[in-house]
Amino acid sequence: RGGASHGHHGHECSEECSDMHGGHSFKSVSFNLGERSTVRLAFQEFLESIPRGVFRSKGIVKIGGEPGRLIFHTVGGRVDFWHDPDSRENGRMVLIGRDFPVDTIREEVEMLFSGK
DSSP states (O other): OOOEEETTTTEEEOSEEEEEETTEEEEEEEEEEETOEEOHHHHHHHHHTOOTTEEEEEEEEEETTSSSEEEEEEETTEEEEEEETTOOOOEEEEEEESSOOHHHHHHHHHHHTSOO
């Protein structure tokens, strides 16, 4: 479980990171999904229901039964995604914001990619 390096504030962030940026406390939660897949409709519904406290999310995910990967990002409630049929990258995603339920998001993502 490696973290992303934040050279501008001198530490490694793991799956959940809180830090002060310009007087504002932001947090992030990231997921390494590997080859796990989800159902397109369920994932779209997840993206459309991201809590207000999440300002930005982005990632690349595997959709069951589809070749390649779905690439997405959300900003301020706007959801954009597109399909890359040639991609074979491991799935991963990150959500960045303030005052959002990290544990609830983690549970939802785990259920989405549980294969059940």
